[in-house]
Amino acid sequence: MTAILEVKNLSKSFGGIKAVQDVSFDLMEGELLALIGPNGAGKSTCFNMLMGQLPPNSGSILFDGKELVGLPTRKIWQYGVGRTFQITATYPTMTVIENVQTALLSFHQRSFNFFSRAKTSYLDEAAELLSLVGMADQADRPAAVLAYGDLKRLELAIALSNAPRLLLMDEPTAGMAPSERIELMALAGRIVEERGLSILFTEHDMDVVFAHSHRIMVLNRGELIASGSVEEIRANPRVQEVYLGGGSVFADEGAS
Amino acid sequence: MGVLVAELLAGLANAAALFLVASGLSLIFGVTRIVNFAHGSFYMLGAFIGYSAMQVLPGAIGFWAATLVAAVAVGLIGVIVEFLVLRQVYKAPELFQLVATFGVILVIQDLALLVWGPEDLLGPRAPGLKGVVHILGEPVPSYDLALIGITPFVLLVLWYLISRTRVGILVRAATQDREMVGALGVNQAWLFTGVFFLGSLLAGLGGALQLPKGGADLLMDFNILASVFVVVVIGGMGSIPGAFIAAVLISVLNVFGVKFIPQSTLVLMFIVMAVVLLIRPYGLLGREEAPGEHGQVGDPEQPISPLQSTGKLVVAGILVVLALFPIFDSPFLLVLMTDVIIVSLFAVSLHFMLSLGGLVSFGHAAFFGGGAYAAALLVHYVDTPMSLALLMAPLLAGFLALIIGWFCIRLTGVYFAMLTLAFAQLVWSVVFQWGEVTGGDDGIVNIWPAAWASSTTVYYYLTLVIGVGGIILMRHVAHSPFGYSVRASRDSILRAEATGINTKRIQWVTIAFAGAMAGLAGGLFVFSKGSVFPTELEIAKSFDALIMVFLGGVKTLSGPIVGASSLTIVQDFLSRFEYWRLALGLLIILIVILAPEGLVGSARKLGNRIGLGRSEGPGT
Missing domain, CATH: 1.10.3470 (ABC transporter involved in vitamin B12 uptake, BtuC)
Known part of the structure; x- marks a missing residue:
């Protein structure tokens, strides 16, 4: 297996706060990798750097051998990286299918086309993506009236519209009902298998993480403290300490 | 010393x-x-x-x-x-x-x-x-x-x-x-x-x-x-x-x-x-303004879609009525209707950037007046034929919009609005003070249509064709891939950028396109009046367009046309009275408070309430 994403020594600080320190990891092709950690661990900062929304202070991000650091978000997307957000970002004044069509038009480099009819462009592709995420029956509803779980699924369809090889999902199930969570992650797992893409996701719900990820990384105070299979992470004393508290976290800090 | x-x-x-x-x-x-x-x-x-x-x-x-x-x-x-x-x-x-x-x-x-x-x-x-x-x-x-x-x-x-x-x-x-x-x-x-x-x-x-x-x-x-x-x-x-x-x-x-x-x-x-x-984009001692400070009034905007066959029939019907106006043989009516078409084009161009693009411009008169002055100067100095001047008006106004837009897209919200207003004033002051070239306060006069279009009726038809053509073009663009990108950049910059859309460039082109269409309206205006004065570049002119868009309803496509027509006709009627500003001002304040969705928006809401139309269906 080859690595699709190679992150080396990634660091970011805001003023005196080291949000992400020296994080390095590889993501293999076809892997569903979870990035977990308590609030403020630096997960979202990490994500924002991967997708070009935040410039890192140092480090390198290789996607398929190409350096992503310094590129704007839209270039990274054109290379084949899709993203969903912690708080869904969709176009509320458009219908569900128009949301997907807009992304498809951009993927086919037609965003500046003044003359063709957008309504009938890439209808089949859009419909296919919507049925993949189970939203086909809601294609013509305005996105503004969708339930939150449906918005998350719509966002997934949008993120898949550039046929990405890597999908970044920031808390994909936040704000969803438990049954919806399992459904969405099962869907993500299916997409990984069917399309051969890789997913990096952050998540707070440990049931979701342990049930669906192939591998787990744990971030705490900006540093990667563990990485391994579900069983390894479950048994890791440092991870237990971070999540359950062992007192030694604070002792460590006092010593350093 | x-x-x-x-x-x-x-x-x-x-x-x-x-x-x-x-x-x-x-x-x-x-x-x-x-x-x-x-x-x-x-x-x-x-x-x-x-x-x-x-x-x-x-x-x-x-x-x-x-x-x-x-x-x-x-x-x-x-x-x-x-x-x-x-x-x-x-x-x-x-x-x-x-x-x-x-x-x-x-x-x-x-x-x-x-x-x-x-x-x-x-x-x-x-x-x-x-x-x-x-x-x-x-x-x-x-x-x-x-x-x-x-x-x-x-x-x-x-x-x-x-x-x-x-x-x-x-x-x-x-x-x-x-x-x-x-x-x-x-x-x-x-x-x-x-x-x-x-x-x-x-x-x-x-x-x-x-x-x-x-x-x-x-x-x-x-x-x-x-x-x-x-x-x-x-x-x-x-x-x-x-x-x-x-x-x-x-x-x-x-x-x-x-x-x-x-x-x-x-x-x-x-x-x-x-x-x-x-x-310093936020001024010497200002702070960056957090985006999304300003909420929307009322329900979220409904998705727009191209006109269905009924809608097309209605539009065709209106066009037939407009085409028949000359049979009334009233020059006054024709002049008024020419004005209505021109301001409608102007208002629709503002609506394109303001409503679809989310770019609230307080200085749209710069492009209307810019187009008007471009045409007038071409005719005055190099004796340009009317048809060429009417072509150059939108092109030059669009070019002006490219320059102004380059500065303005760096800012958002109120700062964007203020900057557009200031640039409009800059254009106004250049025209006002550069008397040797622009005529200053005295304007440029004797800019009449070509001989074949000199009768009120022919010029009315010319305005009808170009004005309605411009409005249809803008509506078409609203439903084109570019129109989707424009709305996407307004709705969620985060999402648009994460799906490969260069939102700043989309906004820049939006301003240029809207500016060019406003310039077209300005070109038509010059030949209809035979002259142009710096008043066409004034703050009040920009505000006029904003009020028209608002009056018709920001969140509707037909709003600016309805708003422009009604405001022009109401103004024409009210201006016969001495204190017409008082009446108009009170009317505007009442509408802001009582019907913030504008004429079309309120009518649609009423229609939905009594069971016409579907609440979730596409709007017009």
């Missing part, structure tokens, strides 16, 4: 009124997030009330007492305006607030006309300060020295009030987070009213204080507005020390400009502003 010092002192004295008005505006914006366009009107009222009070109160004590009376009176008028009008629109987007305060401008204009008459009033000179003082051999009016002393004093008082008192703490807290202040048990309504009182008082004080230098007239409100906005934008919206620095900077610059490059005084101010904003 002495001359320079004298000029410097004159500049500092002129800064007084500018600073007082600007600090009031900045204060109000900082706390309530309302850009009070009526602030110039408060300044004007301060001058008028001060004048009347000085007639009654005698002597030096009377003069200063009258100044204070005027300030407090204007403060109270501000409270009334806040209470009756602005309370209704605090949560609305900028456009609603702009339209509401514009209504207030119209009402105050006519009330001032009613009370003080149309004559310019010469301000009384301040008793005891009528003479001059010689400084380095140059005469300096002693009243100027008094003003130079008063300005820092007011700044000091404001500084004390804001940084040392409990009220000041609340004001500063509210500037940063209004909701939190509310959650801590502070009565926001009273805080806002109080701030409005203080802000209006400062404007009134400015108006009264400048009486000995400038007097009182009915044009004061708009005359100071542009400078005040420049000052507030340069200083940073919401920053009072910023307003002070910028007021001094602009006034001193103005005085030296008059001395050394008299043709460019107005232009200079806007160039300084452009330079400052390029280096």
